[in-house]
Amino acid sequence: MTMTVRPRERLLFEGADWDFATLQRIHDACEEIALGELGLDVYPNQIEVITSEQMLDAYSSTGMPLFYRHWSFGKHFAHHETFYRRGMRDLAYEIVINSSPCISYLMEENTATMQTLVTAHAAFGHNHFFKNNYLFKLWTDAEGILDYLDFAKGYITRCEERYGETAVERTLDAAHALMSHGVHRYAGKTTIDLRQEEKRLQERRAHEEQMFNDLWRTVPVGKAKKPGDIGLEKRRAALGLPQDNILYFLEKSAPRLQPWQREILRIVRHVAQYFHPQRQTKVMNEGTATFVHYKIMSRLHERGQISDGNFLEFLKSHANVVFQPSYDDRRFSGFNPYALGFAMMQDIERIVTKPTEEDRTWFPDIAGRGDAMGVLRDVWANYRDESFISQFLSPNLIRQLRLFHLYDDPEQTEGVLVSAIHNERGYLRIRRQLSREYDIGWTDPAIDIVDVDLAGDRRLLLQHIVMNGCYLQESDTKLVLQHLADLWGYDVLLQEIDSSSTVAKEHTASPRKIAQ
Amino acid sequence: MHIVDRRLNPRGKSLENRQRFLRRMKGAVQQAVKRSLQNRNIRDVLDGGEISLPIDGMAEPSFRRGEGGIADHILPGNRAFVEGDIIPRPPGGKGGKPKDAGEGDGEDGFRFVLTREEFLDVFLDDLELPDLAKRRLAETEEETPFRAGYSVSGSPSNIAVGRTTKLAMMRRVALGRPRREEIEALARQIEECEDEESRLALEAKLKSLTEKSRRIPYIDPLDVRYRRFENEPKPVAKAVMFCLMDVSGSMSEHMKDLAKRFYLLLYLFLSKRYKKVEIVFIRHTDRAEEVDEETFFYGPATGGTLVSSALAAMRAIIAARFDPAEWNIYGAQASDGDNAHSDGNLTGQLLREILPLCQYFAYIEVGEEGGDSSVSRSPLWMLYDGIRSELPPLSMRKVCRRSEIFPVFHDLFQKRDAQSRVTP
Numbered sequence: 052m053t054m055t056v057r058p059r060e061r062l063l064f065e066g067a068d069w070d071f072a073t074l075q076r077i078h079d080a081c082e083e084i085a086l087g088e089l090g091l092d093v094y095p096n097q098i099e100v101i102t103s104e105q106m107l108d109a110y111s112s113t114g115m116p117l118f119y120r121h122w123s124f125g126k127h128f129a130h131h132e133t134f135y136r137r138g139m140r141d142l143a144y145e146i147v148i149n150s151s152p153c154i155s156y157l158m159e160e161n162t163a164t165m166q167t168l169v170t171a172h173a174a175f176g177h178n179h180f181f182k183n184n185y186l187f188k189l190w191t192d193a194e195g196i197l198d199y200l201d202f203a204k205g206y207i208t209r210c211e212e213r214y215g216e217t218a219v220e221r222t223l224d225a226a227h228a229l230m231s232h233g234v235h236r237y238a239g240k241t242t243i244d245l246r247q248e249e250k251r252l253q254e255r256r257a258h259e260e261q262m263f264n265d266l267w268r269t270v271p272v273g274k275a276k277k278p279g280d281i282g283l284e285k286r287r288a289a290l291g292l293p294q295d296n297i298l299y300f301l302e303k304s305a306p307r308l309q310p311w312q313r314e315i316l317r318i319v320r321h322v323a324q325y326f327h328p329q330r331q332t333k334v335m336n337e338g339t340a341t342f343v344h345y346k347i348m349s350r351l352h353e354r355g356q357i358s359d360g361n362f363l364e365f366l367k368s369h370a371n372v373v374f375q376p377s378y379d380d381r382r383f384s385g386f387n388p389y390a391l392g393f394a395m396m397q398d399i400e401r402i403v404t405k406p407t408e409e410d411r412t413w414f415p416d417i418a419g420r421g422d423a424m425g426v427l428r429d430v431w432a433n434y435r436d437e438s439f440i441s442q443f444l445s446p447n448l449i450r451q452l453r454l455f456h457l458y459d460d461p462e463q464t465e466g467v468l469v470s471a472i473h474n475e476r477g478y479l480r481i482r483r484q485l486s487r488e489y490d491i492g493w494t495d496p497a498i499d500i501v502d503v504d505l506a507g508d509r510r511l512l513l514q515h516i517v518m519n520g521c522y523l524q525e526s527d528t529k530l531v532l533q534h535l536a537d538l539w540g541y542d543v544l545l546q547e548i549d550s551s552s553t554v555a556k557e558h559t560a561s562p563r564k565i566a567q
Numbered sequence: 568m569h570i571v572d573r574r575l576n577p578r579g580k581s582l583e584n585r586q587r588f589l590r591r592m593k594g595a596v597q598q599a600v601k602r603s604l605q606n607r608n609i610r611d612v613l614d615g616g617e618i619s620l621p622i623d624g625m626a627e628p629s630f631r632r633g634e635g636g637i638a639d640h641i642l643p644g645n646r647a648f649v650e651g652d653i654i655p656r657p658p659g660g661k662g663g664k665p666k667d668a669g670e671g672d673g674e675d676g677f678r679f680v681l682t683r684e685e686f687l688d689v690f691l692d693d694l695e696l697p698d699l700a701k702r703r704l705a706e707t708e709e710e711t712p713f714r715a716g717y718s719v720s721g722s723p724s725n726i727a728v729g730r731t732t733k734l735a736m737m738r739r740v741a742l743g744r745p746r747r748e749e750i751e752a753l754a755r756q757i758e759e760c761e762d763e764e765s766r767l768a769l770e771a772k773l774k775s776l777t778e779k780s781r782r783i784p785y786i787d788p789l790d791v792r793y794r795r796f797e798n799e800p801k802p803v804a805k806a807v808m809f810c811l812m813d814v815s816g817s818m819s820e821h822m823k824d825l826a827k828r829f830y831l832l833l834y835l836f837l838s839k840r841y842k843k844v845e846i847v848f849i850r851h852t853d854r855a856e857e858v859d860e861e862t863f864f865y866g867p868a869t870g871g872t873l874v875s876s877a878l879a880a881m882r883a884i885i886a887a888r889f890d891p892a893e894w895n896i897y898g899a900q901a902s903d904g905d906n907a908h909s910d911g912n913l914t915g916q917l918l919r920e921i922l923p924l925c926q927y928f929a930y931i932e933v934g935e936e937g938g939d940s941s942v943s944r945s946p947l948w949m950l951y952d953g954i955r956s957e958l959p960p961l962s963m964r965k966v967c968r969r970s971e972i973f974p975v976f977h978d979l980f981q982k983r984d985a986q987s988r989v990t991p
Contacts, residue, residue: 071570078568097569105573108580123627125588128581133680152569159574220587224627231629377644386643455645457654459638466655469648477650485641496630521636530628 063356067162074098074157077167078174084350085175089343090424093178094193097152098170106158107131109146116148117200119207119318121223147173149181149329151193164361168368171347176340183432184335186328195245196325202249203318210311222312225534226298226319232498233298233320234327245321252314286505293499297513297535298323300500306509307540316538331435331491338392339431341373345393375452395439398448399427409446441486446478454481461520496523498545509541517549528558536560589685592625600681600689618681712796721793735790744783745776806841806895806926808833809881812863813902814850815872822933826901827864828972829931833899836976841895847884851877853907857884874906874947878917891924898928904945915950919957927960929979934967 063080064073078098085091101109111128112118148154155173157166181187192199211219226233287293294300301308302316329336348369352362375390376382399417402410403426406418417426434442456471471477471484487493502512515523528545536543540562547556589596599618648654681689717730753773760766810830812823837844848863849855852870855877881898889896898921906914922928930951932943943965955961964975 071572074570075568078570082568095568097571099571099573101573101576105576105580111581111584120583120587122584122587122591122625125581125584125586126625128585129588129680156573216587220591228628375643378642379644383644386641452643453645454641454643455648457640457642459640461635461637463653466653469650469652469654472645472648472650474650481641484639488639488641496632498630515630517636519637521632521638524631524633527626527628527631530626531630534628 061355062358063167063351064163064361065358067164069163069166073163074100074166074170077163077170080351080356081167081171081175081347084347085171085179085343088350089346090428091175091179091343092182093175094151094153094182096174096178097154098174099154099156100159101156102159103135106146106156107135109156115200116154116197117204119204119223121227122220123227145169145173147177148196149177149187149191149193149325150196151182153178153181153193162364164357164364165368167351167357168344168348168365172340172344175347176343177336179343180332180336180339180431183428184328184332184435185433186331186435190328191325192245195248199245199249199321203322206252206314206318210315214309214311219315221537222315223319225538226316228531228534229297229301229538230319230323231495233296233316233323235296235299235324236492248317248321287502290503292503293501293514295497295499296320297498297500301535301538304503305539308538312538328435331437331489333388334386334392334395334436334489335431335434335439336392337388338396341369341389341393342396342427345369377453394448394452395443396427396430398445399423399430399443401447402445407447413445414443436489437486439486440489441482444482444485446473446475449473449478449481454485456481456484493518511535511539511541511543513543513545515545515547517547517555520549522547522556523558529560532558532560533563536562588625589689593689595625596681596689600686712798715795715797717792718795719792721795725793725795727792727794730792731786731790734792735786738787738790739783739785742783743779744785745780750776750780805843805845805893806837806897807845807847807889808837809847809849809884809896809898810863811849811851811877811881811898811900811902813852813872813874813877813905814866814869815852815905816869817872817903817905818933819935821936822901822903823864825933825966825969825972826931828969829901829929829966829976830899832973832976833897833929837897845889847881849877849880849884851880855880872905872907873910874902875910875913875917878914878921882917882921885921885924896925898925899931900929901931901933902947903934904932904943904947906945906947906950908946911946911950914947915954918951918954918961922954922961925960927962930961930963931975932963932965934965936968938967 063076069077078096082096085093107128109116110131112124118124146156153174155169155178157169161169181191181193187193207219207223290304291300298316298320302313302320305313308316348357348362348365351357352359357365373387373390373393375387375394400423402414402418403420403423406414411418420426430439430443450473452473454473455469456477458468458470460468471480473481497516497518499514499516500511501514504510504512523545532543532545542562543560545558546554547558549555596618717727750773753769753776757766757769757773760769808830812818812826814823834844834846846860848858848860850858850863850866851873853873853876854870857880858866877900885891885896930947932945932948934943948963948965951961951963955963962979964979966972966975
């Protein structure tokens, strides 16, 4: 680099205005730093400029650019719109889609500085995370998702034409209610390939049409086996029980579903699975993107590509993004994933470059290693929120955030116990507890399908393992169970099993008569 | 890198989802719209508006943990606590989390904005103007010509050349008119012909052909067609609504409020159906005057009661400004039913004059809150009840409670068979 370049000439933009050439310059400058200096590895970028209304649209259909139609998206749109119109809530600055090319939305109202921030944040931070984190590699198919959603949208529209909007809406309602229990939590042998999915359906349909022969209807059926013969274990094995993926089980085994209903369950299940990694990596994903945008913006400023004024504008937005109110602040509503993730990553950078004695005892592997970006890239690739916090939340940060642990036992009438604070005795306990709060295996209720009464009334039996005496929310459970019974076609029983392995509570539902 | 400008993409991608949502919530939306009609000015309501819906009925349930049980929380920002401290629970608090204050934001009801069209559609969903057959579409605002096929007469500038030649050719082919080439070829044959006998035969043939072609003209006046245009009158439906209110001392604020609500509904309804709606506010004590909306509802006039004065004013205004041949006239009269005894005959006579001019005349008798809305023995009611049997477009209802206004209105205007009459 030469020292004679006049900084004014190298500014990417001046003031707040931008045009498409500016966006291109911004992207190229960010890319130079992201790939050259930070060593990031990203999908090709596609940047789309949209209006605020379109941003609301995208918001309402879970951030996806194309999605099937359902009333609930209309509800979310109306909801967001009201808040936005009244000025009670800002729109998100950005939405970014885990696809290849990676699509980032920029709002036309943003200033040039904000466009730079969003580009650095989404097109490089999130993009790198999507491409490299093991959960996303395992569970999502960035190349196939948009085609798959296009297929899903078309398929559901065709279903509406053939079977009526009401029937499709009912199926979708039921599937949405069970969506949180429609993911495989543990990786199987196969990787996800959504294009294959789409082809598979078409092939199967063609095959069925070819093989259809009306004569077969009259072929006599062999003597039915007595269902009583099958032992419990065998039956459970045949049905793949116990099963925690309720949607999957229904799709495969519900006796009274039409083929198109099974396909809709499958679509909803794929969408749920696609978002599953995002649920487990909120802190890491936002932390990464925030860390990356902070790095890139600071470098741009250092290199004289952003003026002091615009850099101050950036710092103001950045400070808002990573603001973490205290528990007693009116604005407090839990941990801000941006703040926590960013703080932890900065802390890791500090540990790697300027460790204290404490850091050396707590993090012997990385303390003083010198290559902050290398360590972070490794972290981004191989952890999710739960393991990330349990490995890297340092005593230093616990002190800085002044974390403390409340133990709330309803039996304890005097009040809530402060069971650990930010001191030597508390670090480990706070770290373990906070990491647990980000483990969706721990936070989501554990519900399994355990048995089907094949010999009798085909009742489906589910069990919820109650932890810490916390039962399911009554009214919601009733509604979800009703949906479940409608799909299953027979009675459904949900037992809540408490710590002493006894059934503490039971919920039942019978299918409603639905005219197909 | 690729930049795409999506700003010009079709808007309203969520419109379909929004409509599905409204359809699903129809009942609740209707309730909410009715509720939101209270406390609004007549014209304000037309802007659509924000309504709030109960959250249940459109819940998207999922398996969630409920309250209770042992809970752990990690919180930031400790300043005062040390390990082992016991923090007393806030009185009445369930979870004991010291963050209950800010929770539940926006969960009590679900608010959103309906557009004007959505609002009116919901509101007027199953209402209709009574006596539709009699509804006059008055005064043609403009006439637009439109093509109406072909005619055999018309001005030369409108000759339809294509259609004319087509018809001519059809006629020529059908009648077998010899073609020019045919005759010329025959003439050449005759010239070249050496043999006398065959030449004569050819000449005879030529003669018959030329005669035939003279008999069957190339274009006959019968073939000629003209482009025909018809003028389509564009009807403009206009309506005028007369709001007649008794403001004499016996009318309480509550009664005026009931009347106001009724006028509001009627105005909304008419403005949905007609391009142009005029409102005439007439208030009366023992004399009537035409006033503006503000004065009509809030003016502090009072005095004795002569209903005939209002009807006379209405008749005069119709005569002066609203020709019944052009205007659809609606009347809505609100009164507590009191009238001077001596005024009965005159009132009846005026009403008999006015009713034939009206599309519909609604009489709302307002009572005190808690009154009995099923019966009325007031002088005005008895008088009108007698007239109703002779002259049809008169409906009467008695209303005492605010909540009755909408059902009554709904009842008066709901879709019904042409034969059946509005009965109280």
